[in-house]
Amino acid sequence: MTRLLDALALGWLGVRNRPARAVMSALGVALGIGTLVLVTGIPASGQASLDRQLTALGTDVLQAQGGDVSQQPVELPTAAAAMVRRIGPVERASAIANLNVRVLRTDLSDPNDTAGVSALAATPDLLTAVHGSLSSGVFLTAASERLPAVVLGHTAAQWLGITSVDAAQAPRIRVGTGWFTVVGILAPMPLTPELEQAVLVGWDAARSELGFGGHPTVVYLRAVESQLEAVRDVLPATLDPAAPGLVSVSRPSEALAAKRATQGTFSALFLGLAAVALVVGGIGVANTMIVSVLERRREIGLRRALGATRGDVRLQFLTEAVLLSGLGGLAGLGGGLVGSLGYAMVRGWPPEVPLPAVGAGLLGALIVGAVAGLYPAVRAARLAPTQALAAV
Template identity: 55%
Template structure:
């Protein structure tokens, strides 16, 4: 009777694995072979770190650009002399600055004028041919406030000094001349005359031509250097909301007789275009990071295949004790996911650290977009699932007798 009852009983239902059990059995391979697990996770970590670092550094650079534009303003327009129909250098009228000031939405206007025949040298002993690529400009006292520049050393030209032989050097010009700081005893030769260096500027992002310039006062340029008084470039600040309408009339206002000989630009657009170029390069580097991540995934797959081959007796024993194919498959898939997750977490920390370090070195705000970290984690889990799927299926298909018979 008892025999009949036992025969009629349904087969026992295998115990279901709880998430904690899945994690425990999935970590067995990682605990028993730590060096192999570390090397496999390292491939994933390098790929994720490369991707996070590239995105983070690019985002930090963009944040710095936004901060710079916020500080300097995006409402600066430059009006420059172009070329005549015969290809000669055009000249704007002497009254161009005053005419632009009459435009209603214009808040500020300043000007510089190129002094073509004046060259700059550290001393009279420098050969004439060694100009260092430094240009001499006559400048208005309100130039710095208009372009958003600031002196790094000394002061800017004022109503007193702009009438006398005083010069302010751009950042690059000062380096080329070997002038580390401004002072009453520091002089350079401008157009054959000695000028005292009263100031050195910081780099000017919205007027980069000033970085390689020697800037003197308008009156002294006319009196000493033979400057003809025609402005070469006008810097205009206008109301942001009406910037485009001002831009449309600037050429005709600056030179009513020949508006086609005037070029109008917006310096902030050039900075934005530079950032767009940087982002295109970032896309290329992201592709390199994706290749590294793929290589890491291949390494994980290889590790899991070897793990299945080495642990066939363990698989056979578990199957003999009642583990189902699904539980075996879950075990090895969980191991692959854990391996990739460890590599991904390490890659996120490494990439974030690289971004923060580089941003700190450059003086940028450190920015790592949330989508990059989320995407990095998702990519690691996807790589782990794909890499571990075949080994997990292969392990689940082993029969207990076949696995136990493996030496």
């Protein structure tokens, strides 16, 4: 322990006595480690922003529905959504039901004008289950789902000629044989086009106003992305244990495949750029230490003449190289963090710096210093006292 402390003191003395050279040598490592943090932090923030946008599309959403060999819809259990929520990786689940009633703008409208609009019973938790949002108005609530109120899908609203909702003068449409007030319009939802073309009626209102029996026809769920395929495998048996073959489940969206592909691409990029940055820094430290050995032969000779062993000399120069790299690594780490976080804030991305990159940066700086200082340390230790003093 005493020997190591002495080596640290001597190494620090060597760094402190040559400040200009130490700064220039540490600068190379700082640039390398700073580059490492930047090339991991900035793409990580960009990837986090991209992941957020892709997730908002519904990359973690699955859709399950019943259907027989003739492709006719099959009703699911009334507690289908609750059954799905009991699956471990599932985070949200909600159900809808096709009401099979006609939707008209007015009772004088041509039925052919809204032939593509479907009426669906829905619950207030549907919006969160499918990553949906509103372009106007409000969504169904626990109170309004009992009332004759509806929310229009984006495409359905265009077909019905309703572009916005004003609470003071809310438009009404005819659903089945009754009149319903439009309280909201959904924003575009490209991964769930069936909801874009739908008129959503509250679950309880559909029971009381339209004779709905309470059996859903489709279940939407959100699950942990890494477990999406596993959830898809157990979903049919969960919804219909007696006949799981009658339950079809959608495949994970293509957006999820794109998301995973970008993650793999970024990972490969990180490794390549980080390796180049560390090699550049190591070359700078090695060059400085070799020159230092040549210039400090008198010091080496005096230490050997006073009883220092070859191991002591090796440890001194190796410690000095590690200290140089460590100081450069800390400076580069600080600069890289400031740069990557600042860039992310300017671009409006979520600030994100991978902690493994920070740890790898510090560890990499120390390893680079040790490797770069190994040859100069061995060369210094091989100098005999008489040769070192005679060369001065």
